[in-house]
Amino acid sequence: MGPIRSAEILAVGSELLTPYRIDTNSLFLTGRLNELGIIVRGKAVVGDDRNDLARALGDALRRADLVITTGGLGPTDDDLTREVVAGVLRRALSEHADVLATIEERFIRRGVTMPAINRRQAKVPDGATVLANPHGTAPGLLLEEADRLVVLLPGPPREMQPMFEDHVAPRLAALAEGRQVRRRVIKITGRSESQVEEVAHPIYSRLSTAALSIATTILASPGQIELHLSAAGGDVAAIDRALDEGVEHLVAALGSVVFSSDGRSLEAVVGAALRDQGLRVAVAESCTGGLLLGRLTEVPGSSSWVTGGVVAYSNDVKVSQLGVSASDLDAHGAVSDRVAQAMAEGVRRLGADIGVAVTGIAGPDGGSIEKPVGTVVIAVAGARPAVRTFHFPGDRDAVRRHSTSAALDMIRRSLI
Amino acid sequence: MGPIRSAEILAVGSELLTPYRIDTNSLFLTGRLNELGIIVRGKAVVGDDRNDLARALGDALRRADLVITTGGLGPTDDDLTREVVAGVLRRALSEHADVLATIEERFIRRGVTMPAINRRQAKVPDGATVLANPHGTAPGLLLEEADRLVVLLPGPPREMQPMFEDHVAPRLAALAEGRQVRRRVIKITGRSESQVEEVAHPIYSRLSTAALSIATTILASPGQIELHLSAAGGDVAAIDRALDEGVEHLVAALGSVVFSSDGRSLEAVVGAALRDQGLRVAVAESCTGGLLLGRLTEVPGSSSWVTGGVVAYSNDVKVSQLGVSASDLDAHGAVSDRVAQAMAEGVRRLGADIGVAVTGIAGPDGGSIEKPVGTVVIAVAGARPAVRTFHFPGDRDAVRRHSTSAALDMIRRSLI
DSSP: OOOOOEEEEEEEOGGGGSTTOOOOHHHHHHHHHHHTTOEEEEEEEEOSOHHHHHHHHHHHHHHOSEEEEESOOSSSTTOOHHHHHHHHTTOOEEEOHHHHHHHHHHHHHTTSOOOGGGGGGGEEETTOEEEOOTTSSOOEEEEEETTEEEEEEOSSHHHHHHHIIIIIHHHHHHHOOSOEEEEEEEEEOSSOHHHHHHHHHHHHHHHHTSSSOOEEEEEEETTEEEEEEEEEESOHHHHHHHHHHHHHHHHHHHGGGEEESSSOOHHHHHHHHHHHHTOOEEEEESTTTTHHHHHHTTSTTGGGTEEEEEEEOSHHHHHHHHOOOHHHHHHHOSSSHHHHHHHHHHHGGGTOSEEEEEEEOOSSSOOOSSSOTTEEEEEEESSSOEEEEEEOOSSHHHHHHHHHHHHHHHHHHHHO | OOOOOEEEEEEEOGGGGSTTOOOOHHHHHHHHHHHTTOEEEEEEEEOSOHHHHHHHHHHHHHHOSEEEEESOOSSSTTOOHHHHHHHHTTOOEEEOHHHHHHHHHHHHHTTSOOOGGGGGGGEEETTOEEEOOTTSSOOEEEEEETTEEEEEEOSSHHHHHHHIIIIIHHHHHHHOOSOEEEEEEEEEOSSOHHHHHHHHHHHHHHHHTSSSOOEEEEEEETTEEEEEEEEEESOHHHHHHHHHHHHHHHHHHHGGGEEESSSOOHHHHHHHHHHHTTOOEEEEESTTTTHHHHHHTTSTTGGGTEEEEEEEOSHHHHHHHHOOOHHHHHHHOSSSHHHHHHHHHHHGGGTOSEEEEEEEOOSSSOOOSSSOTTEEEEEEESSSOEEEEEEOOSSHHHHHHHHHHHHHHHHHHHHO
């Protein structure tokens, strides 16, 4: 076998050609292959169709050193990957007694007899290596063909991922040339994609033309912008140094809108800051209806820095649970600095050092000329009080996501 | 042009070959193409590489009547789709004055001069139809080539989707043969994939071999199983009838675990039931930390049936805000029927008819032999009180998602 430099990933299954299901296995595989120094040249999805699969496999084999398929190894007539690969590579397919025994044992352990259709899963193309599957009935297969490697993995991630780690990654590492793709991610909140682009573009143009070229991609989602830096080569230490320098330049230029360059989420950064400072937070939410608390409590261990919160969807609850004054609600409306501040102050009663409140109009209804859909007021009470009014773009879901990020960021800034 | 029966979708962009970004445009396009009677035969992702893109385009054109590309229409050197398509179809590429004027106008409206690089976006292959882009600078392109149609759309969904609707869908509808793919979705909660499979398999085996064959796919995610039925043909009324009968059989066999067969989410079904019965709900959450409230308030208009809630992450908050007795907490622990019931009863104070409480151990820490990670107690107080203990599988995120679905389902069942 020569060195493996490029891969194509082929996801097999008609369900992946419906509007409802997407191939996510290729994200895991791409990440792991990159770490092993292998570039993914292309990805494709094919249905459970003999001709389409054969054609896609043939195309992929002409283009890449390594072809990984996921799916189509099940026991039913729809599961064609084994057969088609054997056909394309002109290998005979025969039942292996030991593979069959392993599958049968799996059923016996569960107290049932193996259905006859599962015999198909014991068929192995000539010369293939069988990859054990401790998490399912479908074994994987690995075939060498001239300078190419073809790997067949099952579709379910809980079967595919350990099989890749245990049986495929070690072989690829042995064939690698020591070349690796390394990455860094800079995460930003409180800026639009074009604002980030304006500051970052001159820097990453320079990085891309440096001796050790760094590629940069910008990814935007409501409330968060990410800059992805990557570089490939044999000298991992030099690449890491160049990437770290690139990150340093970008972070210096972007300033405090960068909340992480080590992969952590905004809620994890906020949680760590609260934990380090021994502070506890409580949250009063209106338009975000629990999502801010949901994000804060996504972080394992969050019970030590989140005491709880109140979702005050109705004005009655704002008054009874948070001590907002009915006259403030009348005079200023629920979406106002005054009410947000009173909510943030009121929720501190839940044994918290810092209170945070979000009140706004997520839509689709409830907007006015003065306070259109997307108007959100966020207040922080406690150590360093603050209140801000935002006008977020997008639909209900986007406004709610923007709001939770903005609130987390206001907590983060109050802790800096 | 002959009829368009099959399509391939080509997503262009090196960022889609990283571990961080996935092509979701093809889901939208697949849904719309299916409605227009066009089957998606395959999908592929290629990087910003001239040769790879040319090869993928050539392959797709041999296989399908329609090839849609998304991405690679931007102004930078990386954006190669225009050029490569012109090359593969052997068409000259030239700047169109009117297209250039439209792009320039867009910049002028924003008060800036068009950067020189944007001129590239005014290049049009011979014989192509230009598709206006009111949401960005990149116009789309549509080319006829013998019996094939090639459509180039921009990558950002907010530009791609309206362009498809306004300029591509009407042309495809005119070329269609009246053949359509129709779908139904049955949504289930409170059953595992294999439990659903056991009941449903005999029925959908029968449906698949009927004169009007119906294909069924089962999709599982934490707390929810979906059965997707689809059938294709020219007689839409007959297909719809067959699908409705199939749905009826499956729903009858599966029983009350089916919560929707009209596309609605569990939170929408619960919201509609609350609205119809004029009831209001309040929620007390511990381990789900706001996610249940987040789901309930995802539904537009939810302020009329959700009064609010309390996230009681600490025991102090359970006592002070929900009136749980400290002695119950000591005697039974926070994850117990007694405490869950007291929380549900206590949160009704927030002006609600129905109180719901979730308390459990989402992990990764906090489990014990008696109450391992995944133990969750859910209580409903009000009209028809109920309390149940669950043992959910999976990690923190999965346990939290399972818990919110189980709680929504308990509300749903209390309203039947």
